[in-house]
Amino acid sequence: MRAQTLNRATPYMFMAPAAIIMAIALLYPLGYMIYGSFRDWNPSQSIGESEFVGLKNYITLFFDPAFRESLSVTLTFAFVVVAAEMVLGVGLALLLDRNIRGMSVLRTLFILPMMIAPVVVGLMWRYMYHPTVGTFNTMLKSWGFDGIDWLGQNALLSVIIADVWQWTPFIFILALAALQSLPRSALEAARIDGATAWQQIIHIKLPLMMPVLIVTGLLRLIDAFKVLEVILVMTEGGPGLSTEIVALRISRTATEFRELGVAAAMSNYLLMLLLLLTVAMFAITRLQEARAQRAARQIQED
Amino acid sequence: MQYERQNPAFYALLAALIFMSVGPILLMFVNSFKLDVDIIGGRTGLLFLPTIRNYETALCDVLWYEPDHLDFCSLKFGGAFINSLIIALASTVITLVIGCMAAYALVRFRFMGRDTISLSTLMVRMVPPAVLLVPVFGLWNNEFCIDKATMVGGWIRDTFGGRGDVCLAGTHSGIILVYVAMNLPFVIWILQSFIVQVPRSLEEAARVDGAGPFQVFFKIVLPLIKPGLAAAAIFTFRIAWNEYLLASALSDRNTKTVPILIVNNMSEFNVEWGVIMATGMLLAIPPIIFTLFASRQIITGMTAGAVKG
Numbered sequence: 159m160r161a162q163t164l165n166r167a168t169p170y171m172f173m174a175p176a177a178i179i180m181a182i183a184l185l186y187p188l189g190y191m192i193y194g195s196f197r198d199w200n201p202s203q204s205i206g207e208s209e210f211v212g213l214k215n216y217i218t219l220f221f222d223p224a225f226r227e228s229l230s231v232t233l234t235f236a237f238v239v240v241a242a243e244m245v246l247g248v249g250l251a252l253l254l255d256r257n258i259r260g261m262s263v264l265r266t267l268f269i270l271p272m273m274i275a276p277v278v279v280g281l282m283w284r285y286m287y288h289p290t291v292g293t294f295n296t297m298l299k300s301w302g303f304d305g306i307d308w309l310g311q312n313a314l315l316s317v318i319i320a321d322v323w324q325w326t327p328f329i330f331i332l333a334l335a336a337l338q339s340l341p342r343s344a345l346e347a348a349r350i351d352g353a354t355a356w357q358q359i360i361h362i363k364l365p366l367m368m369p370v371l372i373v374t375g376l377l378r379l380i381d382a383f384k385v386l387e388v389i390l391v392m393t394e395g396g397p398g399l400s401t402e403i404v405a406l407r408i409s410r411t412a413t414e415f416r417e418l419g420v421a422a423a424m425s426n427y428l429l430m431l432l433l434l435l436t437v438a439m440f441a442i443t444r445l446q447e448a449r450a451q452r453a454a455r456q457i458q459e460d
Numbered sequence: 461m462q463y464e465r466q467n468p469a470f471y472a473l474l475a476a477l478i479f480m481s482v483g484p485i486l487l488m489f490v491n492s493f494k495l496d497v498d499i500i501g502g503r504t505g506l507l508f509l510p511t512i513r514n515y516e517t518a519l520c521d522v523l524w525y526e527p528d529h530l531d532f533c534s535l536k537f538g539g540a541f542i543n544s545l546i547i548a549l550a551s552t553v554i555t556l557v558i559g560c561m562a563a564y565a566l567v568r569f570r571f572m573g574r575d576t577i578s579l580s581t582l583m584v585r586m587v588p589p590a591v592l593l594v595p596v597f598g599l600w601n602n603e604f605c606i607d608k609a610t611m612v613g614g615w616i617r618d619t620f621g622g623r624g625d626v627c628l629a630g631t632h633s634g635i636i637l638v639y640v641a642m643n644l645p646f647v648i649w650i651l652q653s654f655i656v657q658v659p660r661s662l663e664e665a666a667r668v669d670g671a672g673p674f675q676v677f678f679k680i681v682l683p684l685i686k687p688g689l690a691a692a693a694i695f696t697f698r699i700a701w702n703e704y705l706l707a708s709a710l711s712d713r714n715t716k717t718v719p720i721l722i723v724n725n726m727s728e729f730n731v732e733w734g735v736i737m738a739t740g741m742l743l744a745i746p747p748i749i750f751t752l753f754a755s756r757q758i759i760t761g762m763t764a765g766a767v768k769g
Binding site: 409 | 466470473474477478480481482484485487488491499500558559561562564565566568569571574577580581582583584585586587588589590591592593594595596597598599602637638640641642644645648673677698701702704705709719722723726733736737740743744747748750751752755756758759762763
């Protein structure tokens with residue numbers, strides 16, 4: 159009898175610590191944020207003392223040109239970065255999917271950039287982009303070109319390049335793993351039928367990799383909305399608002415402008431955007447599973 | 461295993477790729493051994509006198525001798541390094557223990573609320589740290605406190621002084637708590653995919669032999685998912701070690717971590733490149749070491765985390 163109750167309680171006992179911690183430090187704060195976003199709240203008062211203002215924060219933000227600007231910067235950044243990384247990463251994976259010596263060393267070197275702290279990545283690139291001392295401009299000048307104003311006029315592009323440098327390997331590794339787990343028989347059949355390398359890539363490899371690629375791209379997209387430190391260190395959001403992504407704006411609104419309510423509402427907008435992306439990811443994976451099951455059933459019936 | 465021969469252009473491309481991915485890191489490494497004069501002088505070559513002066517400046521508060529080029533130790537990097545180490549290690553260990561228990565329960569048992577928990581775990585994975593900034597700042601400073609009115613609060617005030625309430629903000633535990641919560645969803649997700657692969661019959665055999673649920677977990681399951689644990693540990697450590705935003709909101713003068721120190725020094729008007737590069741290098745070294753020794757686990761973890769969808 160005692161053993162039975164113990165057995166029934168086991169899953170809850172295993173689950174309890176994680177559930178409690180996530181409830182205290184993740185779900186409760188999120189609820190607190192949503193509650194706070196309806197209030198006029200500054201850091202010197204506790205949330206109980208703040209005044210309820212309804213949807214005012216949300217409406218102000220919706221018509222705030224600065225917030226719209228930073229939203230569009232965030233969207234541009236995220237989509238450009240993911241598109242560039244997908245093209246480069248998948249391209250490299252297709253190119254390097256060969257049986258060569260030292261592949262594991264290569265992969266190790268490639269994942270180095272994404273293991274390093276974003277803060278450090280930011281400072282490395284800030285040095286390389288430096289108008290007078292930086293690597294790029296000294297190189298350009300020694301070849302007789304004019305230096306480029308990297309972090310000034312081309313700030314967003316420079317930030318995008320740095321992120322592409324750091325995260326292309328992620329796509330590369332996942333695409334390579336997907337490539338190497340493709341069914342050999344399909345590729346061999348294509349080769350025997352005389353398909354060229356290009357035809358193999360377009361008609362066989364890419365379609366078969368597609369499920370993994372879509373999930374990878376969406377994961378990367380969600381992560382691209384989390385980027386903050388690299389940009390903070392490189393440009394601090396400037397010049398002007400040209401690289402001020404929403405995450406940076408949240409932190410500035412909270413610490414510099416001291417408007418916690420507005421910052422909370424902003425966080426909520428960002429969260430809703432990410433929620434949409436996550437739901438899309440779920441829907442796509444579910445759809446794929448269903449399709450795979452249907453295909454499997456069809457094969458069995460034949 | 462047979463290796464294919466490739467044409468020279470292919471190897472040239474490989475070399476270029478390696479140069480591109482490692483180049484910036486090497487550049488930082490080299491520059492951290494240069495004097496500011498050499499860095500600004502623009503001589504990009506390798507011809508310079510390497511010096512450890514930058515590292516001495518950075519680590520002046522933990523050195524056993526006083527570097528003669530320094531009058532005053534302004535950069536308390538050593539202390540921040542120790543803070544970072546404490547926070548990263550503690551949050552990694554706690555996350556792993558708690559996370560793998562939860563993952564095991566989610567995979568092996570059917571119980572009430574299992575699907576809800578599993579779904580919400582996946583959902584909170586997408587929450588960016590910036591979103592947590594405002595509520596965590598508010599809660600950790602105002603609500604998660606031991607009030608001075610209660611017994612414990614009064615005792616702490618009497619013993620250690622201070623204003624009375626003891627809050628989570630500004631303590632190591634406060635930062636650790638956020639990191640654990642932030643990393644749990646990801647760790648649970650990765651470990652699930654490893655635990656699924658442990659054959660059920662093995663656990664049942666142990667059960668028949670009289671092992672309780674906890675014994676089965678610690679003696680049978682844990683040793684079998686070591687690669688998954690390694691991957692999860694590296695990812696958690698990486699995030700806890702590298703994170704800036706939440707740490708900067710929660711830490712006070714004594715609990716600053718390395719990233720905060722670097723950012724603070726960057727935003728000053730006159731950047732001392734050599735010292736900054738040295739601090740950056742010190743921050744980058746632990747993850748680099750992990751990568752070199754455990755790249756296989758990292759890659760397994762990455763693919764397991766993404767492919768499972």
